Amino acid sequence: MAAMTNTQSFWEHLDVLRVAIVKIVAVAVVFGIAAFFFKEELFAVVLAPKDDGFITYRLLDRMAVWAGGAVEPFSVRLINTGLAQQFMIHMKTALCAGVLCTSPYILYQLFRFVSPALYDNERRYVRRIVGGGYAMFGLGVLISYFLIFPLTFRFLGTYQVNSEVDNLITLDSYISTLVMMCLAMGIVFEIPILSWLFAKLGFLSADFMRRYRKHAVVIILVVAAIITPTSDVFTLSLVALPMWMLYEVSILIVKRSKYHKV
Template sequence: MTIYILLGVIFFISWEFHCISPALYQNEKKYSRWLIFWGYLLFLTGVLFSYFLIFPFTFRFLSTYQVSQEVENTILLSSYIDTLNMLSLMMGITFEIPILTWLLAKLGILSADFMAQYRKHAWVVAMIIAAIITPTSDVFTMLIVTFPIVLLYEASIFLVRHTVKKRRTKGEN
């Protein structure tokens, strides 16, 4: 968990004092700051969501899961930490959906109409991603992971619509 916070500090120091910020124009710095701030905030939100909500359910399920009476269920500290890190990293990356869609909309590759048209497909993809992320086979944990992915997708549609509208008004002037 601490490494995710330290990565933000390391990136900020390298941004301000080393090679990234001096190489950009002023308008690029504005977008970059916005992108880095929200990207890091969303990543940390995904990590915290995983740590406080998903991982307790996952750990409870895995600790009570019994293959058979002859096989004893033992959880090692290394497997506990590996599962926690994997879930945190995957949820942090998954929470970057709005940043990715904003970037694609800014480049003119993605539109809100396209995203709304393929909403049902996105929900299925969200469930598949949730099934891959969760190491358990219970539906409840998978739905807990699916819900924020779908919510982020819906927020991304709004963000893309706003971005495209803003880009069109600037292009008309």
């Protein structure tokens, strides 16, 4: 039976939801304002992948030296093309940072809102799904920030058709690409969680996923092409490869999962 009998009216539920939303917005605004005033620290993180001293590039350089190759330092200059653009980008970036910092509190408030209407076993599954989904989303964002975006930026930012043509990347283009790639990879990393959930609900099986593996590869390439902010094959491959690996991991997860009605 449910943990708590639901006796509230529709308007009372709506009022509870309104209070939760107000709390979420207030906390997000506080974190956003804090991020706005810590401008140097905020953009030190955001702009770190553009410098050749970034940890990913240092590791690649060490691997190149170990393999007997040459290390080629690179430098990409970011420019601003609008009068108020830097200030607007500062505000948007601070807002994104505020929402990111508030995300655990957002999940907590949403769970508090829906939990009274759930049975005990449903609460257990919701906790697993929300916790696992949040962890996988964070992992996808980190992999994008430390691996996929730096490799993409270094390749495209230094690519030249002629030595007389310099690359001047706009700040807006840089941050938009970074945010979109991190968000896209965070969503992509939800594939194992969704596969596990569908397997538990009896909607998905490992045999089905193996049978349609070739179709899945085509779909992965199409989705990667859609979510890739650039149109080059290099970035497409960097996005599609983790998606394919996640699909293969999902097959193993589904195989180990047994049908259990939530």
